[in-house]
Amino acid sequence: MTQPESFPGLHAWFDTPLGRYVTAWETARFDALVADIFGYNALQLGAPEFDFLRANRMPFRFTAGSGRVQVETDYTALPFAAASIDLVVLPHVLEFASNPHQVLREVERVLVPEGQVVIAGFNPLSLFGLRRRLAGEATGYPWHGQYLSLRRLKDWLALLGFETGLHASGCFAPAVDQEQWLHRLTWLDCAGERWWPIGGGVYIIQAIKRVHGMRLIMPKWDRRAAGRALAPLIQKAGGPTKGCSQKSTDERNSGRD
Template structure:
């Protein structure tokens, strides 16, 4: 019996000529982005048919979600301890999730400070987005998803204390299902990367979880107050040992002033 899939229509579409064209571009970009991200634990959530962590060198890499995965989980309730994951790869989950905000909150929870998330999504400001508008919400995967613009996604990430490190878009060919037309129009990829770099059908964004450090604020003591504060410590210390004789002498000088 086959395992259930999170988005079964999407998985079937990925095996079409257009889906393979998209996945080929994403695999190449994921390989570049995750290769130099270091840590101990990395998880891929979504699209288990493809290994987007293959270029990463962390000792423990696994897939979560539904289907051919190591850990079956709901994306909105991840079964991982807080601050336990160094890298989360999130391909095409947010635009089809019932609550994408909660998915991102869970990703933020399980990531360590300075942890990384790499997200792939369909771009509404593109020819793919135009195809989605024409088909409408009643269309099949992947056209009925709630596509998130890069600007909107960056706002969501910023609210969760993520810092967007870089992003890239690709797949400028119109959303045609025939392989021959994808091959004939491949020149649009080169033109799009040069003249309209934010208008690709899909995008990938890399963000880092930032945690603000605490700064201890000390009272501003004057010389007299400081000597009174050190006096009990000097009395308790008594006769100094050889290893800290210089430090105790200094403390006594403070006591005399």
């Protein structure tokens, strides 16, 4: 197994005022989404500092990735059997993974049919995305990540056979580092949800793995129908029977009388 990817800079950023502002919104949304998802096994990939499965009631919940996790693994090669996990939560892994397509493919592989994935990501079409463009790629977390738009992520999920469900965006305040300014600008969250609902700094989306099956429908034959269908073939192969020929001759003779 290859060395798992680690994002220590991102973990440290979550402890800043802006990071706490983001995680507070995401925790509330994760709690609401995973509470009514049922099954046996729930997996959180990444962000081990936070328990985004705490509101879920599955008997076996665990974290995987790097750091303080139950299972240390590479995100692109999960050590779980196919169709063995009922729920996967993916907080801010795709933006910083070297191969996000493969991460999603692995998530699709390990999910059971009708299993669900809940993904949180940074929105490039927001004030957070604007700061990322102004900051440049040379800066640290989270600004150097490859942000995925919600529309692009939906396309990726659809190609893998997922049906997207609920989604929301939040954290409409500018990406400032000072806690006092964040408190002063919290009114933008209410205004943004009403006037610009897709423009939050982060988003969360739920998707369901759909597997289309095939059932072979056979015709329901009864004995009479089968007999009627086979009778012409029998007559064609063996010719008219003696009884039938005699009956036809008798009918012609009676007609002459």
